[in-house]
Amino acid sequence: MARILLAEDDDNLRPFLARSLENAGHEVLAFSDGEDALPALNVGEVDILISDLVMPGMNGIELARYAREKKPELPVIFITGFSAVAMEALDAVDGVSKVLSKPFHLNSLVDAVQNALEDRAIS
Numbered sequence: 877m878a879r880i881l882l883a884e885d886d887d888n889l890r891p892f893l894a895r896s897l898e899n900a901g902h903e904v905l906a907f908s909d910g911e912d913a914l915p916a917l918n919v920g921e922v923d924i925l926i927s928d929l930v931m932p933g934m935n936g937i938e939l940a941r942y943a944r945e946k947k948p949e950l951p952v953i954f955i956t957g958f959s960a961v962a963m964e965a966l967d968a969v970d971g972v973s974k975v976l977s978k979p980f981h982l983n984s985l986v987d988a989v990q991n992a993l994e995d996r997a998i999s
Contacts, residue, residue: 877901878923878993883913883939884955885931889978893926893955896982897989910934910942917943922950924973924992926985929956940969951992955980 880902884890887908894904905922907913911934916922925943927936934942940952952971957978973992976984 877903878989879903879921880905880989881913881916881922881925881927881943882906883908883910883925883927883931883936885909885928892982893985896986897926900986900989902989910936910939913939914942917946922947923996924951924953924989926953926955926989929954930958937969940972944969944971949996951996953985953988953992955985 877900880897882890882894882904884893885908890906890908894906897904905916907916909931910927925940927939929936936954943950944952950971951973952969953973954975955978956975973995974988976988
């Protein structure tokens, strides 16, 4: 399936997100913040970026901008607990496939990934 870069600072949530994506057949590279995730963008192929918006250090918007500079066609899915920040994210980064507001069902994340991958294949 897809190789997913996941950046989520919540140590309790990150493993659940990764496991649900792995159970759907994806390979997940999971990191606790944007800065830790940067090397993965430079080393190997990533099919999709999933990032929390609000993280210490490099936030999700900054990470997505960096990732899309490297790979302009990279689909981006943001997850956030802050609805006002979610609206800002849609305007701040081109190529945002979906913004999921916490709490969300894990199936919603898997569906968002599938939709983003299908949209990219059509483009």
